Amino acid sequence: MGYLRSAWPWRAALYLLSGCLCTVAVGLGAAGLVLTAPGGVAGACCALLLVTGAVGVSGVFERRRLVLVDRDRHGVPRRRRAIGYGAVSVLAVGWVDLGVLLLALGIPCGLLLSPLQPTAATWQSVTGPIAGVLLLPVVAYPVGAWAGARGTVAREVLDPGDRRLRExxxxxxxxxxxxxxxxxxxxxxxxxxxxxxxxxxxxxxxxxxxxxxxxxxxxxxxxxxxxxxxxxxxxxxxxxxxxHPQILTERGLPAALRDVAGRCAVPADLDLGVPGRLPTRVEETAYFVATEALTNVARHSGAGRCRVTARLHDEVLRLEIEDDGAGGADPARGTGLTGLADRIAAADGRMFLSSPPGGPTLLRADIPCSSPPAS
Structure with a gap:
């Protein structure tokens, strides 16, 4: 019953219907060109051009409408894959989609409209709509199953590399x-x-x-x-x-950052705008970044002062560590910057580093606070 109460039956039907409309439009357009063109050869050539263009558009359109049955984001498909899948979709699979919709929805809709038939008996006018209403939830399952299978095939064909990357x-x-x-x-x-x-x-x-x-x-x-x-x-x-500092577990990220900044050999100013607690992974990553960055400041920068800023904006924690030292920080010199970048990337975040010779040095980490998708 949870499936029927959700939006997925409607999304599945809309996914199949959009493919059917594209297939039917291409078929009718090609047939119209063949029938109305002055010569048979010219009409066939025009129809071929129409189908070729529609095939290319269909592959790109498939990626757009795939969000109806697949919430994951997908990259731009390779041209050959898009054209190949578009050809199969427009020329063959789209007609199967149409058949599935007509078969699944035709019977319930026919029963619902049975009272409008002039020859319908009284008992048919009563039982027909009831049977149609009872059949509608039943047909939602095969429609959803077919749409899910179509979406899975489309995802694997159009976006295999990005899927492996997500895994x-x-x-x-x-x-x-x-x-x-x-x-x-x-x-x-x-x-x-x-x-x-x-x-x-x-x-x-x-x-x-x-x-x-x-x-x-x-x-x-x-x-x-x-x-x-x-x-x-x-x-x-x-x-x-x-x-794993106990203060991070018990009091959260702001208190932990104050603690690590207070123990830094270089005087540190704090600007913390983090309301409440954040997801555990975000707090641990931010603390790890701040600890390693302040250690680098104390050991390598020659700075007289540094600043730690933490702000939450649009579900993204932005952590900045800036110092007035000599600059010239280079990940290849083994100062832990590569490990920082890897740790931030593991939390689906990004690291930015600006450290010109002579300073100042600014390290920024943007860490999303939303939960990662479950596997």
């Missing part, structure tokens, strides 16, 4: 999601396990040092162990912050 994009997105989930698991295990044990060890060493005689060798060794435990704890916390 690769979806596969890459799934890999990124799996990688992020594994990072979150590692962060959770380290936070709840190793970090808690290090905290307990650090505290017990501190308490043990208080019980030892000041100046003794044992007290000195315990103090050194206490210091080393504190350093290990600090390093683990820094590592966990890089794997």
């Amino acid at each position: 690769v994009t979806r596969s890459r997105a799934r890999l990124v999601d799996a990688f992020d989930a594994e990072r979150r698991r590692i962060e959770r295990d380290l936070h709840d396990g190793a970090q808690q044990r290090l905290v307990a060890l650090h505290m017990r060493l501190g308490l043990a040092g208080l019980d030892l005689p000041p100046g003794s060798t044992a007290a000195k060794d315990v103090r050194e162990a206490h210091t080393l435990a504190g350093e290990a704890l600090a390093e683990l916390r820094e590592f966990l912050r890089g794997v």
